[in-house]
Amino acid sequence: MKRLVIKVGSAVLREDTTLAIDRLNNLVDLIAKLKIENNLEVILVSSGAVAAGNTKLNLDRREILNRQALAAIGQPLLMKFYKKRFAQHDLVCAQMLLVAEDFDSRKRSDNAKSVMEILLKNNIVPIINENDVIANEELLFGDNDQLGAHAAYFFDADMLAILSDVDGYYDSNPHENPDAQLQKNIDFIDEENLQMKHTPNSEFATGGMVTKLKAAKFLMDRNIKMYLSSGFDLTNAYDFLLKDNHKSGTVFEAKQK
Secondary structure: OOEEEEEEOHHHHEEOOEEOHHHHHHHHHHHHHHHHOOOOEEEEEEOOHHHHHHOOOOOOOOOHHHHHHHHHHHHHHHHHHHHHHHHOOOOOEEEEEEOHHHHHOHHHHHHHHHHHHHHHHOOOEEEEEEOOOOOOHHHOOOOHHHHHHHHHHHOOOOEEEEEEOOOOEEOOOOOOOOOOOEEOEEOOOOHHHHHOOOOOOOOOOOOOHHHHHHHHHHHHOOOOEEEEEEOOOOHHHHHHHHHOOOOOOEEEOOOOO
């Protein structure tokens, strides 16, 4: 593996009314190790702008214009923390704000890809988020799981790793069923599972397990692997991403024909 996209969700990056700085720091430390010790190119897809903005201004997040205003406040706050922490590893980060339409247009996707290649070639850590400050709902992916999947595909990554508030994919809801079993490997996703109701666990999250399954299906159809694990405790992510030791978390990978 040479190129990895890591997506981290709002539920991981927020704690009550503040940014979860410890978890953000731990994430940056993991990325630094992947780059320095494993010589990987890493692209980060980071949620959290709305949550960060809400720490400075309390607005009703159900209104899309309010969410856009909060994102406008929160995006530079988020980047400020990333910039400071990456600098401690002598790494520079860059911001790329994209919308779904950027991947639909050949000209725009080719341009984004060319910029991405320059950043990675120069050892920069690109941080991607949706440009939801100016885009309307029709232009948005609506959740960063889909953005992460498209980034992995269009930017030629070997794998997408989603670090979330769940530690993997279970055969039933572990919050409702104490006997639910973690599925370590998934090679097929049934269409029924993609039609389930979205169930985001955080008030700031826009996705849920369904959006992760859709991201996995998008990538599996294109022979790209996806890994789902906890963003709260990075032990399993360290084992798998750094040491290729799959102790826990779920790997989505299509059967080779």
